[in-house]
Amino acid sequence: MAQLSADPARARRAAERSCGPCSACCTVLRVDELAKPAGRDCEHQRAEGGCGIHASRPAICRGYHCLWLQGGLDDDERPDRTGGIVDLEAVGAAVRLSIRELRPGAFDASPALQSIAERYRSQMPVRVTDTADLENPDRPFRVLLADDVEQRVAGERVEIYAGGVLRETKTLPWLERMARRVSIWRRERALRRIARGS
């Protein structure tokens, strides 16, 4: 759990780092103040990296620091190099590692992202999602677990693999699926309100 502890090396890395040419989160994150959905480029992104409205950027942009920027990943694991944004997320009382691909298929094409997942999956679930079709509650995602176990979820279907071999197929609990739909509905409603200026 070295990455979770407040070790001096991590603090030093965080102090030395800046985003540089990376603007991966400007594509991946949702920015309600700008009515920008997750997974689409922000209109203020600059081609060379950085933000065209840096001084007045919304609070979420100011507050967001991916795990790399926090010093939790190696120097060469910046999101624009690996192809995915990595965060530690609280899920109730637990923590999971979230890898959000900058484009579909990035995880499978990125030895760096796979290496990060391997470092964490024995300690916590590693959830891998892409940024395509984010408003689809049935969009697929993967959860990598200890002992080479992987769940692949698509809609209500859950496939469980061990050692790369399909071992079991289950149905996602109704309540969990409904919670995803409600969450997306709320998000869409909030974005519509912002777009209307109300």
Ligand code: SF4
């Ligand atoms: S993804 Fe991380 S390194 Fe890249 S711009 Fe966002 S905060 Fe900075």
Ligand code: SF4
């Ligand atoms: S406003 Fe600036 S920092 Fe925020 S998402 Fe857009 S380009 Fe990125």
